[in-house]
Amino acid sequence: MRIRTWLGRKVLASALLGAGLALAPVAARAQPTDRAAEKPLRLVVNVGLQVLDPIAGTSFVTRNFAYMVFDTLVAMDSQGQYRPQMLQGWEVSADGLTYRFTLRPGLEWHDGQPVTAEDCVASLKRWGARDSTGRRLMGATKELRATGPDSFELELSRPYGGVIDALGKPSLHTPFMMPARLAATPPTQPVAEIVGSGPFLFVKEEWVPGERTVFRRNPRYRPRDEPADGLAGGKVAHVERAEFLTITDPATRAAALQNGEVDYLEYAPLDYLPMLRRDRKLVLAKPGGIAQIMGAVAVNHAQPPFNSLPVRQALQMALDQREVVAVHGLPPDMTRVPCQSMTMCGTRYSSEAGGEALREPELERARALLKQSGYNNERVVFLHPADSALINPMAMVVADRVKRAGFNVEVQTLDWATVAQRWLSRAPVEQGGWSLVPVIYTGFDMSEPLSNPGIGYNCTGSAPWLYCDEALKPLLERFEAESALEKRRATVAEINRRALANVNFPLTGQFSSPAVWRAELEGVIDFGFPVLWNIRRAAR
Template sequence: MLKNWLRRTVLASAVLAAGWGGAVAQPAERPLRLVVNVGLQVLDPIAGTSFITRNFGYMVFDTLVAMDSKGQFQPQMLEGWTVSDDGLTYTFTLRPGLEWHDGKPVTAEDCVASLKRWGARDSSGRRLMAATQELRAESENRFVLQLSRPFGGVIDALGKPSVHVPFMMPARLATTPPTQPVAEIIGSGPFLFVKDEWVPGERTVFRRNPRYRPRSEPADGLAGGKVVHVERAEFVNIADPATRAAALQNGEVDYLEYAPLDFLPVLGRDRNLQLARPGGIAQIMGGVALNHAQPPFNNLKVRQALQLALDQSEIVAVHGLPDGMFLPNCGATTMCGTRYSSDAGSEPVRSPSLERAQALLQDSGYRNERVVLLHPADSALINPMAMVVADRMKRAGFNVDVQTLDWATVAQRWLSREPVERGGWSAVPVVYTGFDLSDPLSNMGIGYNCTGTTPWLYCDEALTPLLQRFEAEADLDKRRAIMAEINQRVIANVNFPLTGQFSSPAVWRKELQGVIDFGFPVLWNVRRVSR
């Protein structure tokens, strides 16, 4: 079925080329096909919250600042910036020749509007905007950010690599409320979105942007020259892991965002395939989003009992990963092996115990209230871990109602603030990468403290001054010391209990050269060569 569908896609492309190009159809160049983890439903990377929307964003939009392979931040759309002696005034200059997909020039006014929209949505952005006295365009290619108080991570925030990424868009679109999708997709990035061929949830089509002007430096992580060597690229959704693996091995697709973990030994032995080697920030951390606003997880002792019940080694073991691809009982809420890693206060995480969890749950006053756990069965990464989480919770004494759904439905239910009797929820197993968790200001279990802007509504008043100290500090060593205090506080309050850190590598066919092994897929710099 997959082969027939792909063959029809290629045939349709050839017919389309004949219709535009004249009487004689030329053979269509084979598209570069990436199999994504889940289908693309939301296009706006500021309104959307998923990795697939982020991946889409990097295809069609661009950023002012970008992270390189060493985790350093480099100018991208910017020519550069200057900082005043007191550290409160940043002046940014755009590099020349930037154009939107509709041919209009990128201006400082566009960037100011884009930053304001992002800053109303993102955790790091909200904090930056709260510390900003003024953000204004000075000329067509220069804008100024004037801080009202010290903020140590201005460039880190502008170079934030994952959800929500501060992508630039025209001012006329950036005036759209951040929770409402923009009316059209106009970026300045290396690819053009082919809306007429988009099949939501199944296939997304891109063409090379002929107006894009790459930087002169070599591609490095998300930074450097984004040179596109293919005329057409596609995101394809194949739900079944076995079908994904077979399609890659047969050459029907070129690249899997995540290799099906059960097939790693087979794929690793295939001489035609290359496995990525993610580490540190590119690894994945599982966790359980808890509804702090509703019983029973509005009770601290109940949350602490759950945290004690979650044995990361047992949960991650369900994937059957070889040694070196997982970490047993990581106690760093910003993930182990990242810039701000700390295990301060992590004893409940590093030493799980069902017996202690049972005793604490009994002492908490828990009265067998129903715990609705939303189980996204269509996620190859979350599905098996969620089943172990549910089992551990039941063994600890929780009355668990597992509701098995697809991720799209889970994402909608997750937004509900109703009690479970009226369609609400109690817990959702999820996964994030180090790109999302490694900075506490953007970490979903830390940076949204007391903001009311995340579905799980955690609020720890003791954490607020620690985050304020962290955001004001620019010295890396002092930030790390503050992070140790933050780690201890977050674990004590059980904002976001962790279920284990592991690698889920991408895999691609070796005839692809120039693939950037960064931790999530980018399709510039890639060319197909004969083998």
């Protein structure tokens, strides 16, 4: 077993777990201290941080990073409601076509410059050129303009029912604010420096890409007066230093947490859940609904063989959600399979319309569909991100079932950073392209149709999978124009039917993967992904 060199020495994690031996330090002890506020708060992230720009980047770890150093105009609270964050508030015209926003006073960038309305307008335009929801909002916008140093307006050209929802979008891609000079960077190109206005400062000189990211408390940050609630409220940093660490081996992650070398795991190693649940020194999160995870397979619709709908239908019939999710060995209360809702089961837009035939997938039926499709044994390049503790075991089951259905599968085992680069390629598989990528998303990404990776990117050409269903276009337009919740839900049912029929983004199962942290941490916000403000260490 390989353990990162920064752990200090090579040890067997299984032995550590059994004997309770102390793990070697996971970071340099340059400035030891007994003061609780100055002891680094250490979070183990699921995969290593490689990309820092939350608009150019596409990974959850980049989003987690961004919440440390950037801030948002609007934020989602623990009840799923949207509240002002950088904004003092907003007003909407009587016809619903003009939104007037005012920034709260005293906001500063990390370089000491004031946050201005011009910065926010530039940031929204950059986000709007990259994100699926942002593109739709900008497409419905007549003008977005600053009206003063701390005020700006968004004037719509047509009704758009989810303006505030869009500005408060909690996950990929989140509309984080940055200085206008940085927001002038093309959205697919990472910004040259990290300057935010959030509660922590990025310590660039200590960053080891893929292994360690270091933050310091931002002494100039002015949190909101109200208590922290989800992503909203007062983001008070109680620790002077925080770190994101990467530990690829699940057993080593568990050992590091139990021995107090790290404080918080973004995802508890699922194989060790029974042991972690019994440990009174630890607290497990309780994710449900929007905080759960959905597995899926990103399909390259632009290249053979999956540019053929009948071939995609054969693939979809081969995927048994029960078998895929069972690989994690989760208790029944942590799974929700089968679920054929593109917007996740248990969320406000949940609908399984059109999924009836997929509840009982059959390999024999998949083989028959594949034979009828005219598939000619074309090579299927399956990119397998082996360093993701969640995706890796599910990917092995998916690859096996696709092979057993009769596809000519070539599994290429890579790290996630390499997969994320490879799937941007639009080349044929013979020239380094790809066919299938197993992925996971949370309900924060899946539950809103316009941001959903299997719905919201329809015919935009801005996502790697490049699906395009003409019949889906008017449904999405109807959804975005509507503001009444019940009418939106009825439209989502039709959207779900179309997305499943076109096999945009076949689902592999919904489940919980809880975070876990040491019980000595107080004020941890159990939201569904890690935020490190509001956390204190219990006094000893």
